[in-house]
Amino acid sequence: MNLAVRDIRHNLARFALTTVGIGLLLMIVMGMGGIYRGLIHEATLLVDQVGADLWVVQGSTRGPFAEVSRIPAKLEDRVRAVPGVAGARRFVSHTIQREHRGQPLRMVVQGLSWPEDKGDWVPLIAGRALRQAHYELIADRLLGLPLGEKVRLGKDVYEVVGLTRGMVGSGGDGLAFFTVSDAMAVQFDVPGEATRLERASRLARLGHLDLGRVTPLLSERVVGSASELPALGPPQVSAVLVTLQDGADQARVAATLGTWPDVTVYSTQEQKDLLLSGMVDKAKRQLGLFRVLLIIISTIIMALIIYTLTLDKIHDVAMLKLMGARNTVIVGLILQQALLIGALGYGLAYWLGTFAFPKFPRLVVIETPDLLSLGAIVLGISVLSSLLGIWKAMSVEPNKVLS
Amino acid sequence: MTNVATDKTPAIEAFSLTKVYGSGNTEVVAMKDVSLTVARGEVVALLGPSGAGKSTLLTAIGLINPPTAGRIVIGGQPVMEADRALVDLRAFRRQHLGFIFQKANLIPFLNAVENVQVAMEINDMAPRAARQRALELLDYLGVADRANNLPDALSGGQQQRVAVARALANQPSLILADEPTAALDSHRGRQVMELFRKVAHERGSAVMVVTHDHRSLDVFDRTLEMEDGQLKNGSKESKP
Numbered sequence: 001m002n003l004a005v006r007d008i009r010h011n012l013a014r015f016a017l018t019t020v021g022i023g024l025l026l027m028i029v030m031g032m033g034g035i036y037r038g039l040i041h042e043a044t045l046l047v048d049q050v051g052a053d054l055w056v057v058q059g060s061t062r063g064p065f066a067e068v069s070r071i072p073a074k075l076e077d078r079v080r081a082v083p084g085v086a087g088a089r090r091f092v093s094h095t096i097q098r099e100h101r102g103q104p105l106r107m108v109v110q111g112l113s114w115p116e117d118k119g120d121w122v123p124l125i126a127g128r129a130l131r132q133a134h135y136e137l138i139a140d141r142l143l144g145l146p147l148g149e150k151v152r153l154g155k156d157v158y159e160v161v162g163l164t165r166g167m168v169g170s171g172g173d174g175l176a177f178f179t180v181s182d183a184m185a186v187q188f189d190v191p192g193e194a195t196r197l198e199r200a201s202r203l204a205r206l207g208h209l210d211l212g213r214v215t216p217l218l219s220e221r222v223v224g225s226a227s228e229l230p231a232l233g234p235p236q237v238s239a240v241l242v243t244l245q246d247g248a249d250q251a252r253v254a255a256t257l258g259t260w261p262d263v264t265v266y267s268t269q270e271q272k273d274l275l276l277s278g279m280v281d282k283a284k285r286q287l288g289l290f291r292v293l294l295i296i297i298s299t300i301i302m303a304l305i306i307y308t309l310t311l312d313k314i315h316d317v318a319m320l321k322l323m324g325a326r327n328t329v330i331v332g333l334i335l336q337q338a339l340l341i342g343a344l345g346y347g348l349a350y351w352l353g354t355f356a357f358p359k360f361p362r363l364v365v366i367e368t369p370d371l372l373s374l375g376a377i378v379l380g381i382s383v384l385s386s387l388l389g390i391w392k393a394m395s396v397e398p399n400k401v402l403s
Numbered sequence: 404m405t406n407v408a409t410d411k412t413p414a415i416e417a418f419s420l421t422k423v424y425g426s427g428n429t430e431v432v433a434m435k436d437v438s439l440t441v442a443r444g445e446v447v448a449l450l451g452p453s454g455a456g457k458s459t460l461l462t463a464i465g466l467i468n469p470p471t472a473g474r475i476v477i478g479g480q481p482v483m484e485a486d487r488a489l490v491d492l493r494a495f496r497r498q499h500l501g502f503i504f505q506k507a508n509l510i511p512f513l514n515a516v517e518n519v520q521v522a523m524e525i526n527d528m529a530p531r532a533a534r535q536r537a538l539e540l541l542d543y544l545g546v547a548d549r550a551n552n553l554p555d556a557l558s559g560g561q562q563q564r565v566a567v568a569r570a571l572a573n574q575p576s577l578i579l580a581d582e583p584t585a586a587l588d589s590h591r592g593r594q595v596m597e598l599f600r601k602v603a604h605e606r607g608s609a610v611m612v613v614t615h616d617h618r619s620l621d622v623f624d625r626t627l628e629m630e631d632g633q634l635k636n637g638s639k640e641s642k643p
Contacts (some may be wrong), residue, residue, distance in 0.1 A: 001517060001524050001535075010553075266539030316510045322467060323569075324497020325525045396494075399467045401508055402458070402581070 003329070006338035007313065018305050019341050023348030025298045026378065029291050030349050031357060033370045034251055036287045038363035042169040043275045045164070046110070047268055050091070050119055052241035055266045062264075064093055064238035065170055065271070066278045071263060073180070073236040074114070084248035084257050087341045089113035090127035091229035091239040095173055100151055107176040108169035111183030111237070119177050127162035133179050140174035154189030158182065170279055180237065215233055216279040293378060302385035306338050317393045318400035327394065335391045342382030346375060411565040412479040414577050415441040415608030420473035422459050422632075431457040434470070435632045443576065444612045446603045448620055451629035457613040460629065464580045464611070465500060466492045478576045480485040488500055497526050501570030501608070501643055503580040507562035509554040515565045516541060516550040522572040533572075544598065567598055571606070578602065580612040589618060595623040 008015045047065075055064075056071070063069020076088040078368055092111030097104055112119050112130060119129040119138050130136045139157045141143040149160045158178065167175040177385045178186065190198075206219055242257075244250055250267065257265040266274065310317070317330055350371070355365035422434040424559040441447050449457050453583040462468035469486040476482065477499060482490050494583050509518045520538035524530060541547045546557075554562055563583060566593060580599065584592030596619040598611070603610045603624075612623070620626055628635040 001513075001521055003513075007512045068425060087561065199533070222549075301522060312508075312511075315508070319508050319510060320495065320521075320525070322496065322502055323522050323525055324493045324495075324500075327492070398465075399462055400465075401460065401502075401504065 001335045002336070004017055004340065007309075008337060008340065011312075013310070014309075015337075015341070017345045019348065022298060022302060022345035023339055023352065024344050025294060025301070026349035026374070027352050027356065029294045029298070030353050030366065030371075031360070031364055032287045032291045034292070034353070034357055034364035034366045035362060035366055035373065036284055037362070037365035037370065039172075039280050039283050040276060041171055041365050042168045042363055044091075044272045045166070045168065046170075047271050047275065049121065049123070050241060051243070052089075052091075052268060053244040053250055055091075055240035055269065055271050056088075056240040056242060056257055056258065056263050057238070057266065059260075059262045059264050062274050062278070064065050064091065066274045069238050071237060071240065075237075075263065076097070076240045078260075079240050079242055079257065082253060084245055084256075085138065085242055086245040086248070087116065089117050089241045089243075090180045090237040091241050092180050092187070092237050093169075093237070094183075094187050095169065095171065096153070096186065098153060100145075105143065105145075105151070106173050107139070108171070108173050109186050109215040110175050110177045111180035112177050112180035113241075114181070121163070122164055122167070122177055124162045125165045127160070129162060130177070130179060131161070134182055135159060135207060136161045136178075138164060138177040138183075140164045140167045140176070142166075142168060142174035143176065153186045156185065168363065170275060175368070184236070224345070253282045279347070295381060296388040299381040299385050302338065302381060302386050305341070306334060306386050306389040307392060309337060310334055310392050314392065314396055315400065318396050318398055321396065322398035322401050330393050331390050334393055335383065335386045338382045338386035338389070339379070342378045342385075346378045413440045413476075414443045414445070414478060414549075416459075417436065417502045418474040418476075420463055420470045420475070422456070422463060422468070423471045433632055437473070437629075437634050439627065439634065441577075441609045441611060443609050444603050444607045445633070446600050447612070448623040448626045449611060449613045449629065450456040450467055450615070450617075450620075450626060455629040456632040457629050459632070461579050461581050461611065461613050465502060466496055472577075481527065482494070498573060499576050501575035501578040503563070503566050503570050503572070503578065505582040506586040507554070507559075507566040509557075509562055509565055509569075511554055514551050515546060515554050515557065515561075518554070518565055519568045519572050522569045526573045532637060537568070537572065540571055541565065544568050550589070560594070563587060563591075563595055564598070566600070567595065571602060571608075574606065575608055578608050578610045580610065580614075582613055582615065583615055584614065584619070589616075592616055593619050593622070600624075601608070608623045 002240065056075065057063040057069040058071050061067050061069045073090050076090055079085055079088040090111065090113045093108060095104040095106065095108050099105060114130065114133050122129065122138055124138070127138070130138065135156060135158050137160055139160045141163055144162045145151060149162060151158050151160065164175070168287055169175055203219055242253070244253060254265045257263060283396065305323065320330060357366065405517050409494065414616055415514045417439050419430070420434055420437040424431045424433055437460055449461065451457050459468065463470045466482060469483055472482055472485050474481065480490065482488070513521060516534065516537045519540055523533035523536060538547060538550060541550050544567055546561050546564045549557055549561055557565065571639060578599070584595050586594065599610045599612060602608060
């Protein structure tokens, strides 16, 4: 006869409420782990998907994700000339927040190195890759832009031609793929009035210089387009992505590129390590501490509930002892209840999570190893939480029945 | 009255039992130099005013409140020497003793049959056999029709009958009852007392009952009376 089950049957409402409470707490613990995994997944998604062997970024920086990197677009031609390199692509990535149909629209603008890269590697769930050099984009479903939607960014209007799912940046914002030139146009778009004011300002600054006074033609140049002023031109691309030839020695190519003083080279794994050690690490520690706190709270709550349940039947425990019940019978009664609360709470947490987690604004990834480790933790806290009740039951004398 | 027990070994032998609570100025002698013998199949009433030491004697013999001094032998086996246990007390209680109290003390989350069954399962009887025997005992005590009711749904008399069935479950050689009829009306009280006699005489168990109920004394084979922690007449046993 299982005494634990019969006691639960007798106190079903209280047991059910307790289990639901523990289940909700465990769901949050599970969710925290899932959010952390989601952060890693989102942070490394683009690096994984873009399929580069090497990342060439601005010298002495850890760009383009961990910090800003600016390198001239023409660097890709230099890279292509290195033995072992099969191809090089410009890479532009930056986050913008604009307004679309009266709602804020936040996206990671991702430049594809047109015409070599039309986004054929981007996993589409609808539509197609880019077909023209301008005014098209592939949007992640998270951005809420349907196929064919027209989006004004800066002075131009772009049409959504393809849709992806789960393609997000390290901040969890949906990705939007443009050609590099469009991505740069979006990034460096300046209102007309700002341009006019800047040109006037340049002219005024030139007036204070001898060079300006003695070189009249220069004043005509500075009021022109900024792109016509190479020395004052805007930064161009964030990185150059290198694809190696089959059988090429990655270390040797990286060493060759590493001799160039104006750039720094990272492998894909190094790029991921930079992301995880920098951007995700603090979030990991924060979530980790929060999980620990929640586990401690769950343990305390379970312990108090098990202790209260034990107090309620302390007279019955004394009666069982009087009848000669072994300690294993009494320990089993309490421990089985704690384990049952833990197991059902865990199951409930998982079941509720399958409904709740997809509705979270950030990706929640529940992996089997995390589920197993949380299961082991729940087993541990169930045992731990029963100790107080077991101690109380063990300390009861059989003659308590007479009181 | 007929004693069906054939074994001549007494069910209980108590020698010079003394129980002292506290020490120094707070010392209270609850029981002093009590010796007695109860034969198998014998039904004995233990009488006396409140504070006379009846329950102290009963719980000492029941191995739940060890004496300060003295010796207890149950079924020929020495079990206590002063406050030192000579056997595994819990196992001994499980196998040889049955208890009944003023309150039935049924486990509230078990129904009537389970309350009886659990006593046997604790004593390592297989669940199926334990249930079968529990049903037989409830039938024997006239409460088989309430077997699946929780204690809350039973009357006081029915609860007490289930408690008696539980006490009988492991065929104990000794049944100890502490004012088992105090919560019952006189009719029900007498029924329970007669039940003890029936059990003792039919099953050979010794029954020792602490009671204030003088109306049912004719049910008992023998009456012992305590006062100030001692058996009356210099701790000698007395026939009514």
